[in-house]
Every structure is written in C-alpha cells, then in structure tokens.
Amino acid sequence: MTDDPSPSQKDLRDRVRGASEDTIGKLAQELLGNPIVTGAVQRAMEVRERATQAQEAAFGALNVPSAADIERLTRRVRNVAQRLESIEDAVDRVDERLSSLGGKGEAAVLKEIDAKLDALKAQVAALADSPASASKSSGTKKDS
Secondary structure: OOOOOOHHHHHHHHHHHHHHHHHHHHHHHHHHHOHHHHHHHHHHHHHHHHHHHHHHHHHHHOOOOOHHHHHHHHHHHHHHHHHHHHHHHHHHHHHHHHHHHOOOOHHHHHHHHHHHHHHHHHHHHHHHHHHHHHHHHHHHHHHO
C-alpha cells in the first residue's frame, strides 16, 4: 500500500468529514435549543459567579489582594512614577538654570563685589573732595 490515498478514498473522506460537520452543527443547535441544557449552563454560570465571590471573600479575610486590587495598585504606582519623573525633569531644569546663572564661582563674585565697593569708595571720596574744593574756590572768590 502507498501513502497517497486514491481519489476514491479522498472523496470518501471528504463526504465523511462534511457529514460529521453537519451532524455536529445540528447537534449543537439542538443542544442550545433544549431548555434543560440552557438551564444547566445558566446554573453552572451562577455557581461559577458564587464561587468567585466566595474566593474573593476568603482572600479578603486572609488579607490577600485580589487581581483587581493588584491592577489598581499597579496603575497607581505607574502614576506616581510618571509624576516623580516629571518632578525630576523640573529639578534638572532648575539645576541647569542655576548653574548657568551662577557659573562664575564664589571667588569671582566676591572679586566683583570688592571692585564695585572700591569704585563706590572712589566716587564717595571724589564727592567729599568736591564740596571742599568748591568751598575753597568760592572762598577765594569772596576774598577778592
């Protein structure tokens, strides 16, 4: 015998396959239309729901989180992580801005302040000398 089926064997297989598919389809329709079967399926779904509720209550009594609790917690952790990331970005921006503003260093800033103070001292001294020299020159004019 060979592995290749003859054309008559293929036809027979196709007919059997088609007939079995039709038979299974009819059987499924009859089962779904049967009130006893639909009632049994409905009761099985109700039992499943009650078992799920009992499982959740038992897990709650044991302080074991449910899948919904874990999902909720996961969403909250993601939310906090996103907020933290945005805060880190803002701190980085503030740090960059501060470093660009104060990039001179303390010694350079102190030298600038000393130079400005020296300039102010010189201006004050010049102003102090001005009225004295003005009064001297005005005094000499009065004497003449």
